[in-house]
Amino acid sequence: MAAAAVQAQEVTALNTVVVTGTRSEKTLDETPVPTDVVDRREMQRTQARTLKDALENVPGLQLTEIHGKSGFQVSLQGMTSDQVLVLIDGLPISASTGSSVDVSQYLLTEVERIEVVKGASSAQYGSSAMGGVINVITRRIAPGLSAEATADVGTYGGQNVGSPGNAHGNVRVGGGSQQWRASVAADVLDNKGFAVDPDAWSRQGDAIRREQYSGRLEWLPTPAGQFWLDASRYRETDTQRYTYFAPPTYVPQRKTEDITRDRLAYGGQWRFGNGVKTRLAGVTEDYDSATREYSNAVGTARRNSSQRTEHVSLQVDLPAWQRQLWQFGADVHRERLRQNANGISELARSAERTSHELFLQNDILFNDTWEMVLGLRAQDDSDFGTHYAPKIGLRANLPTGDAWKTVLRANFGQGYRVPNLKERHYLFDHSALGYVVLGNPNLKPESSNSFQFGGTATWNERLSLSANLFHNRVRDLIQTDTENFEVVNGIAAYTYRNVSRARTQGLETGARWQASSVLALNAGYTFTDTEDLNTGQELTRRPRSIARVGFDWQLQPATELSVRARYQSSELAASTSPERSPGWATLDFVVNQKLGRDVTAFFGVKNLTNRQRDFSNASDFGPVAGRFLYLGARISLDAVR
Template sequence: MQPRPFRFPPAAAPLRLAIRSALGAACLLPFAAPAQEAPALEPLVVTGTRTEKTLADTPIRTEIVTREELERTNARTLTDALENIPGLLLTEIHGKSGYELSLQGLTGDQVLVLIDGLPISASTSSTVDLSQYLLTDIDHIEVVKGAASAQYGSSAMGGVINVITRPARPGLSGTATLDAGSYGDQNSSGGSLKPANRHGLFTLQGGSQTLRARIAADVLDDDGFGVDPDSWSRQGDEVRRQQYSARVDWLPTAAQSYWLDGSVYREDDTQRYTTFVPPNLLPQRKTEHITRDRLAGGGQWRLDNGMRLQLKGLGESYDSASNEYSQDYLVTRRNAKQNMGHVTAQVDLPAWHSQLWQLGVDYHREDMTQDNNGVSEFVRAGSVERSSRELFVQNDILFNDTWELLLGARAQDDSDFGSHFAPKASLRGKLLDTADWNGVLRASFGQGYRVPNLKERYYLFDHSALGYMVVGNPDLKPESSNSAQLGGTLTFREHLSLEVNAFMNRVKDLIQTDMNDVAVVNGISVYTYRNVARARTRGIETGLRWDATPALTLTAGYTFNDAKDLDSGNELTRRPRHVGRLGFDWRFLPATELTMRTRVQSGELVSSDDVAQTSGGAAGGGRSPGWTTVDLAVNHRIGRQLTLFVGVKNLFDRQRDFTNPTDFGPLRGRFVYAGARYAFGGTQ
């Protein structure tokens, strides 16, 4: 589908002027006036080791999305927050109004998503829907790729996404954000000027130095969009997302702290599509109501001898009720319920002969029920459940100011799959340390594993009306992997930073739908999940950051990924070989900043039946074409409290061809938005 010409309507003249002015001013980049700015503090990260370390000092490679980046790009959901990380891919979840991720060629089932180190429920007990977490109280996000850390068990063989929230602050402060946007002539409600997407966020916090609390509300309302708004079908679903939370922090002494965080999430979405029943296209509709209730809490104690103790846990329920209609007649009513509990305890021992020992235990339990028109959709009737008990140990050995070795191991005892043991090792060397140059080498090796999720083992995915069904397999074995990372970071005067990392992941007993062993029952093709393959992903990730002036920062990233089925020798599907990121942040006026983010992705194989088709970026047979998108945002600060912003996502309107089933390019076309963010009481 060719990009459509776009013209701003007369009422959008201010936005047109702002964007044209910003683009015109970009020509003056070399002459940007330097702005005085306090030096930034080195970020602290915790995901790789579960102890606070600066980003430069952590032995496990960690990438970070700062709160400043979230505000600069006006991100609303976890999907928005992660889309600019090099090598991280986002794809739509089949049959859902959300997105999942993959890291280094490993899928969303193999990547663990955490909130403050605690897991979040996966949609239908499979992969986490990133769109179902709004960025209400986020401080920053940490990304660890590969199975390098001993801190995390099943589902972390591909890496970890850890969302770090902010504790409540003393005093009285708060924020309020309102914004709205339009899909132009694809607005479902008609009229390109009418806001088709509305968002509101409010937080209020306060208290004393020892006791403080915060409440927050975040609502995102999207009318959806359609290539032809006058037709029944909608390519973009109508979705309303709501997230409400409350948090209490108690710090009775300098040596101990406690926190309690509760949140509720509500989602209502509607999908509209057609099914061909000769000789007509019949209108179809699916509605889904999702609720997630989460209560998490924990405490931390520091003893006089330097020992630190941590304990935290959560209870979470996730319910989904969906109805499918054909010409307004209810044909399917599906209900799914999940419950999850997780407790983790950790002991950090005092430093001993330049060694930092850490011990910890995790307990995890989950169960799920699902029915279709009152009939269980599991291979066995009733609810399904699993639990695991895990022990991890880690020793951080500081040989000298140059070399650091992190050794770890994790043992898991699963209720259904017995025991598993995974060793880990990471090496960090500060090879260059002068007044101008700093160079750090990082190498890691770790074994990963993933227990089959409840969906793969028990779920009956019945699409008989479409001629097929997928049946769960209770006899699946866990996946296992070997993950190796080798790379380094070179920094010049903290203004120029270059990072290069090579990776290899080898997966054994890869779980996927077996397309080669199909049973036909009453004309219906019946597939099942099997441990059918060995796979390998390998490649190189690069990242560059250049603070050209105090007012201008340039960033770039490139990832090459070679993903192969080692049994067949074929390329793995939905894994593009080339992914690029390019961006800049330019404060061309003292209070006004222009941000640009570009994403480039090569073609990707869609069907393994078409491996003989052209490779690279060519579109042919089962290969989706490559694509490029550009986002622009202008943030203008008025005083210390008010920020006005405007932006365009997918500036050049690169949208997939919906008539081509192998085109998996961007789902949404151009989206124009504007809004305001207000902070009071010292909240920044």
Template sequence: MLNFSFLRSALWLLMVVSAVGAVQAQDTQSLSPVVVTATRSERAIDESTVPIEVVAREELDLTHARTLKQALENVPGLQLREVHGKSGFELSLQGLSADQVLVLIDGLPISASTGSTVDLSQYLLTQVERVEVVKGASSAQYGSAAMGGVVNVITRRMQPGWGGTVAVDAGSYGRQNDSGRSASANSRHARFDLAGGASTWRLGLSGDVLDDAGFGLHPAEWVRQGDASKRIQLASRGEWLPRTGMRFWAEAGRYTEADVQRYAYFVPPHYVPQRKTEDITRHRAVLGGDWRLDSGVRLQVKAVSERYDSASQAYSDTVGVGQRRSVQQTDHITTQIELPAWGPQLWMLGTDWHRETLNQTRNGASELGLRGRVQRSSREVFVQNNILWSDRWEVLLGMRGQHDSDFGGHAAPKVSVRGNVFEQGDWKGVLRASIGMGYRVPNLKERHYLFDHSALGYVVVGNPLLQPESSTSLQWGGTLSLGRTWSLDVNAFHNRIKHMIQTDLANATTVNGVTAYTYANVARARTAGIESSLRWRATPALQWQLGYTRTATRDLVQGGELTRRPRDMVRLGVDWKAQPGTTVALRARYQSDELVSAASGARSPAWSALDLSLNHEMGDGLTLFIGANNLFDRQRDFASPSDFGPIAGRFVYIGAKWAFGPSNH
């Protein structure tokens, strides 16, 4: 049974602010935001043919999210979990794994930290306007790796004139600070964004630094439960707008990260101090053009080239025991043509060309077999037609063809239906349904990687004989709303996966105390459930949102549920404008227990967390803020290998932001 006791304090606060907020009066009506991810064309969110979640810039400012991981943690139905063996977090959607979720920046892919999984902590948010999340197979628009859904980060468009933002903040983990001093600034963050120009050209420059010293349950000891990391992200961008309806742009970015992990390994009769350092560099270059012709035709061309370089060094006590270097190169070009309306039909055609290369060595020797360097490429074409069936109904038809250099051709169709079934006064009812075919080729890591952690008792070996995964995703639901006062969204989903790739535990072998795992097409699986979200503007000064997701999973070969998929997740958000210029934001999260091992039946316990923040506008663009994440200090039991609750305990921070100029943010 779902236990809602975690919400007692949050709901008590809600009742208090509801009573006080009822006497406040300042309306902040907003228009329905425009989104692009669901159909790769611009549409108001309430006109989308598929359900979509949006994390707006206002939400990022209210919650003071620093990374993409923090931006997504309050979205209903999203599960965030740490990347195994690394300092970072990955995303699971509708019970599908992080490898099956496509993460994009302005519609273009970003490199995965381990050759497959995108680390959401490795993207800082200085330039972000909003984040759009589409759940379920969107393969007709996005192809391989989008079986579970799509996360698309949309960056800000530059405006004429000059303006920008400067922000700084600092925080503390209390007694768990690396220094052992509760009042010290254990985590420091600073960012700036300067952009603007004239009507035909614009320039922008941004930077973000996040320096965290790490934390430990007992700072006087060697072990650190929270890794130390320093992340720096710099970007420059330029735009040329020679005439109305024509835009060209170029971007260049550099990201660096330095991580330190400190742990202990038991070598009878003692624990031996262990340390692992990792230095990461990512270079990203983007070119693009957008033409809107007088005939109504719109053409877009975008390209990205990204190099991701990771070098790690492991130490046992003070002795170096292994060096690993991984170099990934990703190149991607996408084109898209939107045709003018042809009667009740809106056609779109597009192509994608993708190439990725992986080179990995350990102590100078290749971990990718005799070749030492592996590569794959794909050519894809998609077509979609939005048919306005009547004033109330529309049908979106899509088809994507893909030819992979290693696995040949595949086609994936998609059909979506949307209907305005009820509209009277401010009341409106919308129904949505879609079915899509998902398809994912094994990534280079799963096929060729040798992940050697012999010092920790295991290795993971790639399998070059893997076959692609495929899925069928069914989504259906609707929205009932009363103007801008409240809305209820409900979406049911059913995903069926064939040839699902996972680490094959049943065929693991152990030699000299080292267990070798490999990837295999060992399962067929099903994930199903219901997602719901209720948004209510109680007063002009008080808004809140409650989301609940129920997920049921099943291994159709072995029986039983899939591991690391919680059955219940709850998200609660409350925004209260206590007085003009002062806003209090509350965010609560609950996640039920989850199966950790099918063999032993071990489960990770349920957990909850509450974040609270306050923003106060001082005038002249200056805002002061203060907040506490994980206010009630819920932290996992690090002595239990089956506890996957929050890693970090209570984190208290304070900061300031200054926005200036006519195009300030």
């Protein structure tokens, strides 16, 4: 039974249906666009709680802290987090700061799988998809009645500042008839924080409480159509504690942030009798945060930020004609930002933008060997006018015999990113610390050319080897210009500028091996070479080597051991000095034990080697948290009809 189950999982992984790369359904080995998938089985096996946890083992993906925030952002192929678009069911999610999405702010109870597409995807998804796309696919509802719940607790050992150090729980109930279905879910993650010295005031790990509640309603009037409404609320409370040196003493400082994200997604799709398929989907999301700063328990500053995102997307897929699959559609996007500090607006003027976009794609199946995808998007932005982004992808099935199956892929795409509202209009006043950051309304959009070439070879559905060469060239890269600033009344005034051109290139490799009926191994290695083409210098915060290794071992029919190891090489800490953040490696493991048909108990350790950054070294960007032990249980009741 165990052997059959493991083999079935391997075949299922190879035949996973993905939708992000071409906005149409294709199996993973047939998509012409390089794609990685994190499925629900992997999330449960590794006991991932947030989107950040789920992405930790994706080859070549880098997770970095958001400056001044209690969260993490992602980069791909040396492209920054601002240049990677994060979606939920193909619709955008609000960024917590700038245009970077905090991937810690999405809990996984309602997630079915995560698709990671690498390389410029602006032709498919528009602005911010220069470096790739991360698309979170939520769970559909099965008829009947099903339920599941998870509870777990964890500890940072001697670094705990509360007991337990971390507590987590979620519950989901769903079901219905063939035509009407509904689900509700709740997920709460309470982290008390941690400190190298728990008796001291400062905490290296912030105290964070995250709550996510959601409900979904589906109507399937016929097998040809369905409609849905999905509402969710996310709440977060953060507390940061640190000290500020005011000679001759260190003054205790505290910063709190309360975040609320209300998201309403809706849509429907219908397949007509002539084979035409239409999909209309939209989202309205409000993201609000309130920040308070205290010095010696005395309030010193308060900041309120309010963002609204509205997005509607129409897509039409035509039936096959002359071995061609035509697709076209339109997107309307609107966003607004309001922000004030101590009751005074921090925006130079009203911060709003609207964009109207049209896209067209043709998937040409020449024969059983060759396939080509052509795509084009036209965007008319309220502030930046019209821009066009093309893309071409080629896939070839090589005739390699009965045992081996080999697929080659080549892609070229142009990417672009419209400057976000903060970069253009924000007035970030830190005069007390000697500087301010000013938005620049004259910024130009970033643009890029992205080349991808690689392939996958599979042997008897048991061994899979992949490699992908990539080359990305960025123009008008936006960053804070630290070399040019003005000093007014002793305060340094920095601003955003289009200051440089950049190149990132390298090689991604991966392997998956079903060594036996009870043992599966996987590995990935990414080499990245970067350069600021204006200065010839290496780009900051881009490690040259990232490696992932893992295995899943069915010790007994009801017992599974999963191990995940990560390595990241050194990285340049700042462009103004040769200081480098040292390389690091971590090791995680988890044991999942089935207790009957419906209950699974688990025990795990994250960062077993206890590799933790040197907090006295400002150039050390290694892991923040040290060793973390946890245990818990999950109960799953399959749909009863």
